[in-house]
Amino acid sequence: MKIGLSTAILWDYEELDVPKAISHAVDNLGYEAVEIHCEEPFFEGWGSKKAEKTKKNIKDVLSIIDAEVSLHAPYHDMNIAAINNGVSEEVVRQYEECIETARYLDSEIVVVHPGFVSSRKYRREMSFQKMIKNLKKITKSARDAGVKICLENLSSKAKAMCVSISEIKKTLRRVDMDNLKVTLDIAHANTTKEGPVTYAKKLKEHIAHIHVSDNTGDDNHLPIGLGNIDFEATLEKIQPYPGLLMVEGWIPTNEDPYLIYDRRELERIRENLKSVGE
Template sequence: MKIGAVNDFRNDLCDEIRRISAEGFDFVDLTLEPLFSHAVDAASVKEVVDETGIEVIGHTSPFLPVIFPLKKIRDVSIEEFVKYIDFFKALEVDLMNVHPSLNGTLMDEDSVFKYNKEFITKINQICRDKGITLMVESVLAPFNTPESFERLLEGLDDVMVHVDVGHCNINTPKNLTEDFFKTFGDRIVHVHFSDNTGHRDSHLPLGTGNIDWKKIVSILRKYNYDSTITLEVFSQDREYLLLSKRFLENILNSE
């Protein structure tokens, strides 16, 4: 399995890529967030990616109003995602994520699902035209169960699944990671690791919450998962991310 890290979008992207590479990560989970993404030059970033030889996975903003009730707003959001896709295409990225939106203003659940599916369908077609595989990340309720993903992705068989283990642990009777693997198997192409205590999406270092990481790794191996793991650990002190990397490497090497 390959271990990667997310860039801090507030910092210079080229510097972040060089640092993540120097720290020994296999790939960068390259996130673009408005308004920072508008200042990024794809050609300069491509030079650094080629210079370091690091792999790149595309990570997009979860905060754009993709299911806003006004179609004009939804259309503008799609335009922003097209910019992301073009950027990742320039970097020769072949895998990109999106998040189901939880921001359905005054919408009932059926409408939230309807407009999210509409969004994913449009983005998937654009990605396919550019040679990029789209994956959808498990987030918070209602999009935190395999059942909700079956409903959301019905008829979208070429859209892959991205499991966030931290999200699978929030306000649920148990961690739902294995439930996702039971349901989707090799359709799961990427996972995120961060810890929490089951109540908030805290993005804590591994081993500091209540997630059993040895069990999580054994689940991945049980279902023959051998792809990419992003450490999505958020801290002012970089050492907590590197500590999490060593923590995970010890588990992987001892199993």
Template sequence: MTDDDRRRADGNRTADGGTDLADLDLEVGFTLGLGMEFEPTVRWAASEGFDFVELLLDGPYARERIADRAESMRSALTDAGVGIVVHLPFVVDPGSPFAPVRAGAVEELTAGMDLAADLGAETVVFHPSSDAWDLGWAETETRGFVHEALDELVPAAIEHGLDPCLENIVSSYYVAARFPELLERYPDASMTFDTSHALLSGMDEAAQAAFCREHAGRIGHLHLVDTRGGDDEHLPVGMGRIDFETALGGLADAGWSGTATLEVGTEDRDTIALGKRHVRTLVGDR
């Protein structure tokens, strides 16, 4: 940490030694559940003061199923004053060891970027991972397959006017602690920092804060996900064990601003809204 970083961090300490998150300017959204109807949910998001929704292109919202709805969906977002972040399908394996499968994955994810741009998204989230059988393929090989896909996908996102925000996940070489390697390899890519994935891969809250402080300039998007530990439970903030005041302190020290999704595993509106209130309590109402 530089002297400037230390001074900035000291300036964000509260009287009791905690972290003041008031300088953390978050646009808050939530994952639009697969069973949630798009237009009514977007209107509800606006009424609750959410800034955007995050749409996973899978299930009823798979690209081929909604391609002909892109114009009406974009109009619904515009009318409500709500933005959108698009999460590409994570079951599509860009790191497949089988070249035709990998090529098909790249083709599908690139088509998803087309749709994301049509919907008005500025950020697209996807996983830099491989589902290759670990008994049959060495880690160095699977990492190479991932790189082959990203060599095409990162430029494709840029060409679509999208920020490619690669996400740290648990079952991948590129857990949060190894992400600097990926960011160095792909200078045009950004990171989606997932708090639950980071914790479950061995990065506690203090380590998360240090990581985010150091790499704030490369973090383009957040997944604020809580967990009680042991599993990626996709709980709203405040309903698990993660100390978000500590975890987000590094971003506050860096004066970070950007989009943060409550990537929740519920479609209950009251629970989603409660998660947002917990976030706003942390950073102060804006």
């Protein structure tokens, strides 16, 4: 397990500089990997020709540091289950751009949010089928690029797709492609009745990526220790796990001490779990 950091946590609206965030995460905070959010304002110019300069700057900084990288597909203002055909086509276009960016940056992981039912007037199955159709498109593109699509379990909300373990597994079966995997968001799992330990146990064979943050059952992403999640018990259920642990928990001001603590706590857990699953 390598321990990484979402660069969105380090966002400084005065600088708007992803390469600096990457360098800070690795060189100053000691992380072994980074996750890059492919959307404005986290990725300058995303969705337009202006993004090419940002991509090059990111590749340049990744070439001089020792770190792995994953990408997070855009999800603010986006819905892969959108009924509106124009919106749906734009979502697929931007996700395929994210896949191509992953290939360019030598990343094997693109995290995707499953989407949601846009209105109570829509039958859930109609939105679900649209999500499946679009997931098949992007997962095929990802397969051709040597990339895994890692579907993230969402927090417990009525309109959200792939909150439950059963709907996640149903989605994997319907798409039926080997490179469609699961991003286990531990904090999101903690908003459900089953909880993160059960999610880890029942989804183990599908998990290829993990998001780490804490909460007390609400939809917050806090530093480790500020919630009630047992991370060691959760991570023990998926051993041996060769993938990335991406820290998403943050405090809006003076975040560095919390991020250093998160890394050290995950290093401690990693050491404790070394012999599990061998």
